Amino acid sequence: MNFPINSSPHVLPITSVPIIMRHVLYALIPSTIVYVWYFGFGIFINMLIASIAALISEAIMLRIRNRPIKPSLADGSAIVTAILIAFSIPPLAPWWLPVLGASSAIVLAKHLYGGIGANIFNPAMVGYAILLLSFPVQMTHWIPPQIENLGFQNIDLWSTVLYSVTGSLPSNLNLDAITQATPLDIVKGGLKNGISINELRSGPLFSQLGGYGWEWINIFTAFGGVYLLYKGIIRWHIPVSLLTSITIFAALFYLYDPNQNLSPSFHLLSGATVLGAFFIATDPVSAAATNQGRLIYGASIGALTYAIRTWGGYPDGLAFAVLLMNLMVPLIDRFTTPKIYGQQQ
Amino acid sequence: MSDIKTLIVDGLWTKNPALIQLLGICPLLAITTTLVNGLALGIATTVVLICTNSIVSLIRHTLLPSVRILIFVMIISSLVTTIDLLTNAFFHELHGVLGLFIPLIITNCTILAQAESVASRNSIGKSIISGGSAGLGFTAVLLVLGGFREIIGRGSLFSGIDMILGDSATDSFIKFPFDGALVAILPPGAFFGLAILIALRNLFIPTATIEQRLETNISESHG
Amino acid sequence: MLKYPLFQSFYGGVHLESHKNTSNHKQIARDFLPSRLIIPMNQQFGSDAIPSVKVGQLIQKGEVIGKPAEKNTTAVHASCSGRVGAIEKHPVPTAGKVSTSTCVIIETNDENNIAAQKPPLFKNHLDKLTAINHAGIVGLGGAAFPTAEKLNRKSSHCEMLILNGAECEPYISCDDLLMQEHATEVLRGALAMMEIVGAELTVVVIEKDKPKAIEAISNAIETIGSKCIRLTDIPTMYPTGGERQLVEALTGKEVPSGKYPIDVGCICQNVGTAYALDCFFQLGEPLINRIVTVTGQGVKNPQNVAVPIGAPIVELIKFCGGYDGEVSQLILGGNMMGYTVDTDQLPVTKSTNCIITTKKATTPKPFEIWPCIRCGECIPVCPVRLLPQQILKAYENKNFEELGKLGLSECIECGCCDVVCPSHIPLVENFRKAKHLRMQEIKSSELSNAAQKRYELKTQRLSSQHANTEKLHADLKESIKESSKNDMIKAAVERSKKRRDKK
Ligand code: SF4
């Protein structure tokens, strides 16, 4: 009998890239449901458009780069990027917003650097940053939670689709009337105009803990994150250090002056904090590699996010914090290399 | 004759200051938010280039090698100051837009490089042609980059043309049917744009060839 | 009085799916008698033994058939009685690959009496070590390093003998069963070793997934009543069985790179080795058989078998019921660190602890390999604390200096990084290639350095020669010039004279 020669270890691998990506998508289900509950079905439209755009740009780029198309399309990383972008753009958005976001993420941030595994920056956050820099108006006008008793004009699914495709609303709806700034935005603007936090937070867009609706979205995102931790897809270092550092900074300033600074719970439960901690900063390709490095990486993102939110020009700083720390990763990796067994002294 | 032709092709393409020598990148990135801005800076730079080259070429025999750079910089700065004052006088609005970048032409390495490697060794005719073509090459890149960023970033082309042509041209710019992605006229857009241009250039002249050429140049000048 | 808490911690490693129960529910089969033996003369370490028998000669079980060629190598014995059929080259599995070696082929007969042996008597310590070598006793954990050599390694002080029964490879169960069935002998062997090295303490290390072996050993410790034997059960985690890893797990100390465990006061021996030593000390029996786990989905009756050294694998498989359908791979050793062979015509050697027959292919198909996504999974599992992803990158860039800095040579090829990699990159295979390339590179750079030096010397010599000739030429030229100048002047003077004369 003749047998083939293979290299050790002779074990089937435990996991694979598509499996990881699939679990990430599963983990986003709870927060999507809550999101839809508060903000309507707009996010589905965005997810769909962004995914299609991401897949098409991925295929085109692979073609141009002469790489096999099928395995890379099937690994699901483009879809994850697209879904994360859909989470970060307003539910009511013209179609070209997710298209531009997803395609610039895939083309600029991923393939120009050499495809999956070689990108220095988190593609989804590059896509988001480009959108935010380019279309500040469209990107910061969120629709308010679609809950009857809040007293806002609500928008139905059909009008959302219509707006996405044509860019205009049915005549009985007025864009300015149905969109609002996000809670973080309102706080930022309000503080600048000398309104105290307490007054600001008495507005209808706020709840006990954070922005109305946002607190539940964030909490359910955290459930998804715990699922990922449980499945071993991500390790605890980045989320824990990120959330801890935001909490510590927020708590310090909050204790110093609760009227000018948002409470830690507000920081944790509004904007993209939890999504960022569990799903964005943990993107393996652009994060630090060692556990020690990940602690530093996560904590720095937390600190930077707090700084940008509080003193920076943009309401939510998580995306920029992640991008900035992406740049620092090689340095962090360099300083956190573990000591090799037997090579001490 | 073929000599002159190579000089021109060199400046415009094979030794293009912006795309191949990567000189003068700072004003290039900062100014090209619109095509008109790019054009204005391009013209200013070209004028300075031609003038410095001719002056340096005229005095090339009397130059003391040890202080030549000093003298180049003095010549360049006097010219630039003149141009600065002239634009301020005749194109006041444009001067407001270009602002600091006109005085900063002094630090544009293209000019110094031309003075050092061409004008101080060649006849005045050759120097002027070389300076002019390098200037035009630079301007061309400014135009392409400026046009590209303006179209994508603002959805318009030739906006601000009135600053050059006078009030009669106020409305003669093109407006495309979209608002544009702001990022293109923000600093990151400049880098993206230049990177794309260099990538395109790479299709025709790969960077490896340029490096090779540089090496042979170095070894030649050393040998 | 114990200096060490008995389990510190274990860095890295992975939990692997266990396959031990495929083979560990049956007793060790002791009635396997092959029809033919292929006994290799080569040794894992040192030069080959020299055959001391002739073709056609009748020999008895336990007789020496190969004499050690060097002082530090071991003798080879006939593991069954029979007639020497041939002495010829035959493929033999050696240190991770198949190579050919001189083998003594024995046609066995039914006479299964061991050559008259009695418990050996030793005059002194050195005598004992020589005797161990002559009994052919080597480490049975898989490396087959001569036991006497290991026991004789010089050091200031040996504090602890680590008796390695961890057996972390997921398929192997031979040590498990040995400990279950021969606990007392194993411990007696350990005591003998302890006496040789002068250690104060023996620690038997067993992974927690072998409760029966743990029970047997702890009972035996009670029966023996020795205070200096301890039992430690450690968490089930691959690769705790590595020598260096075990030392770290038990003492918290690291064995410095390029040194041995003895340099931090420990010595590691496999339980199988202790058993073999005891058989020799009690009965005078040399090492002629070992326990082999025959397992995997591809064999009908997976079990542990006491196999005479040199038995052909094909006969062993037949003894275990033969192949069960199509077999995709034949692996010698564990599935993590063992190696595949292309034929079953090879003999079982002293280092063959396990034979696995698989039915499914375990190598990923090419389209299932993605680029490294830097997930970092490979980093915390590496017991040596390397950065596999960085090593991979340096290898892809052929950056040999970086490979050195990243500690490529410390990689024990345990395969932990490989199993956890979601991109299915064959990391270990790459590292093996990288090691090979790096060695070549180092060699060639040494060569080229030498060549460079030679070249420099030569150019120096040449240039000094050259300078000499140059100078000579210059002098010559100078003198020629001088003389021609003078000539010219003379001629001119003459011409003008003539002209004047004409006037
Ligand atoms: S194979 Fe080498 S690099 Fe991989 S885990 Fe084992 S020792 Fe570390």
Ligand code: SF4
């Ligand atoms: S486990 Fe594989 S994919 Fe992950 S970092 Fe290591 S080599 Fe890269």
